[in-house]
Ligand SMILES: O=C(O)CCC(=O)C(=O)O
């Protein structure tokens with residue numbers, strides 16, 4: 101079960117939000133985040149500024165977007181730009197684990213507000229959602245700093261140019277995406293929740309690249325699994341597809357309370373010298389019924405500004421331990437990860453910085 105953290109103390113203008121001493125409820129929330137991030141790296145946040153009504157409209161907009169004919173999506177939606185990882189990525193294009201066949205998902209990353217080809221009302225709803233998630237992501241940065249005993253603005257400093265709505269953060273615009281997993285082959289008989297067949301995996305094992313990810317799961321979305329490791333990052337072939345996977349089961353919430361899964365990315369794990377971990381996760385097809393259903397999710401990837409230097413803070417070294425990683429920048433790190441996911445060998449041109 102994924103721990104639930106109430107973010108409302110960080111959404112109100114009090115305590116660390118206004119630069120004052122943290123309130124008791126902020127400290128309690130930060131403690132819960134710290135425990136989860138040292139363990140699985142996955143928490144469920146509630147009261148983070150997305151109403152049940154906005155969530156419902158967002159998934160309805162995503163469904164309408166994906167329900168458009170294949171040809172329309174390929175021809176009319178913004179074209180895929182590998183250098184910025186924006187545009188419409190059809191099923192079979194992306195593989196978050198290059199050791200596996202392509203993921204069974206489609207994902208339009210409609211950056212720079214190019215909403216050409218989107219259904220009526222999509223733009224307004226998407227922007228409303230991104231605005232709410234941007235605020236939640238900033239407040240989560242405050243909570244993380246408090247959780248790790250750092251200066252309040254420690255992570256916020258890395259989000260000066262962070263802007264989920266306009267995505268004017270060149271050269272890396274890949275920040276938020278609606279995800280659609282169309283019906284697919286059922287899992288092979290008897291393999292149940294530990295599939296080894298490629299057809300039973302919708303997203304291959306990976307860790308997210310940046311600082312942290314906000315993930316909204318659509319109604320009935322099943323199959324997200326994590327595999328714990330002892331700190332650090334596990335991806336590619338390191339963890340393997342075999343045993344040890346556990347279902348991500350967010351604690352059920354009362355009617356009207358929206359939950360989002362937040363997970364630590366590889367860059368934040370690295371930043372903390374692996375005090376927090378970026379846990380490998382994947383999306384499987386658990387049952388024939390799940391295979392027959394459309395699965396929807398919405399993900400926002402929170403990354404430091406392109407030119408922000410992420411250097412391991414010496415405070416994260418355990419007694420007698422070396423810092424594990426040299427400094428990097430938001431851009432350098434993410435471009436390396438994206439090139440891996442796209443299977444590109446040569447550095448992609450940044451184009452616009
Ligand atoms: O759709 C999901 O549940 C997870 C997707 C994911 O892990 C990702 O896009 O990084």
Ligand SMILES: [Fe+2]
Pocket residue numbers: 306307308381
């Ligand atoms: Fe992920």
